[in-house]
C-alpha cells in the first residue's frame with residue numbers, strides 16, 4: 001500500500017504537555033513582550049481574531065493583561081485547539097472556543113461577525129506563501145475600516161535583516177521549499193493589495209517584529 005504525505009503538513013513548535021494544556025518554550029518566552037506590545041495597540045474592548053493560536057498561551061497572556069478584550073482563537077491542529085480551550089478556562093470567559101481554521105482553505109473567513117483586529121504570530125514563515133495570502137484575504141472580510149492586522153515573527157528587511165533570520169530562512173527552506181522568512185516588502189505589498197496600509201513596526205526580542213497594517217476606509 002502506498003501512503004501519500006499530506007499536501008500541507010502543519011509545523012508545530014516543541015511543546016510540553018500538562019493534561020490538555022500544552023506549553024511551548026518560545027511562547028513562554030515571548031508571551032510577556034507580545035501581550036505588552038499588543039496591549040498598547042488594541043482599542044478598548046477590541047474584538048480580536050487570532051489565526052494559528054498554537055498552544056493558546058499568547059491569547060491567555062493578552063486577555064489577562066487587557067481584560068476588556070474579547071478574543072477568538074483559531075487553530076487547524078486538533079491537539080492545539082484542545083490546549084487553547086484548556087488554557088481558556090483561566091480566562092474568565094474572555095477567550096471564546098477555539099475555531100478550526102486553516103487560512104489556506106478558500107472562504108475560511110465567511111459567516112463571522114466583524115472584528116477590530118486580527119493577530120497572528122509565527123505562522124506565515126512556516127507555511128506556504130498561500131497562508132499569508134489567506135490571512136489577508138480573510139482579514140479583508142473580517143476587519144472593518146479602521147481595524148488592523150498585527151503579525152509577529154521574523155522578517156527579511158534588506159540590509160537590516162538579522163543574520164540569525166537569514167540562517168533561519170535557509171533552515172526553513174531546507175525543511176520545505178515553500179516555507180521561508182517573508183520579506184517585509186512582499187508582505188506590505190500583499191497587505192496593500194487587500195486594502196491594508198502599514199501603520200506600525202515594533203522591534204521585539206530575538207530579532208522578531210510586531211507589524212501593524214490598518215484597514216483603509
Ligand SMILES: C[S@@+](CC[C@H](N)C(=O)[O-])C[C@H]1O[C@@H](n2cnc3c(N)ncnc32)[C@H](O)[C@@H]1O
Pocket residue numbers: 010011012013024026027051052053054055058075076077080101102103104120121122123126127131
Ligand atoms: C510555529 S507555530 C506558532 C504558534 C503560535 N502562534 C506561537 O507563536 O506560539 C505555527 C502554527 O501555525 C499553525 N498553522 C500552520 N499552517 C496553518 C494554516 N494554513 N492556517 C492556520 N494555521 C496554521 C500551526 O497549527 C501552528 O500552531
